[in-house]
Amino acid sequence: MRNHAISEAELIKLEDRRYAAMLAKDIPILRDIFANDAVYTHSNGLVDNKSGYLTALSSGEFVYRTIERFDEKVSLFGDAAVITGRIRLKVDFKSAPKLLESRFLSAWIQTTAGWRHLAWQSTPLPNPNSL
Numbered sequence: 001m002r003n004h005a006i007s008e009a010e011l012i013k014l015e016d017r018r019y020a021a022m023l024a025k026d027i028p029i030l031r032d033i034f035a036n037d038a039v040y041t042h043s044n045g046l047v048d049n050k051s052g053y054l055t056a057l058s059s060g061e062f063v064y065r066t067i068e069r070f071d072e073k074v075s076l077f078g079d080a081a082v083i084t085g086r087i088r089l090k091v092d093f094k095s096a097p098k099l100l101e102s103r104f105l106s107a108w109i110q111t112t113a114g115w116r117h118l119a120w121q122s123t124p125l126p127n128p129n130s131l
Helices: 008-024 027-033 050-059
Strands: 034-041 047-049 062-077 080-093 097-111 114-124
Touching (some): 008 062, 008 080, 008 097, 027 050
Antiparallel strands (some): 034 047, 062 080
């Protein structure tokens, strides 16, 4: 049996929890938040499944320093929900620290265990000097 429909405010709270766990490298919380078949598409086009993403984060392949979200829009579809917007992240990679600015799509689904994060897709913002 499904838990309940979700409100926009509740979904944003779930996103807030996910981002806080990413910043804290809290793997147990992220393991619970992500659906078993979650897909995480990074802004460079690389794709991780749940296990690959959590392994990379826990090993220090990348470390989130700050995360800022803008222009978020929530769309609810019964047992599914989508959040779109812009994001700015300061991330330390093994190669060097980077400032990433992207548009994103974050998808959530309701499961028998509650709402879980199913997919992330981010696309870098264009460089205004290259337009």
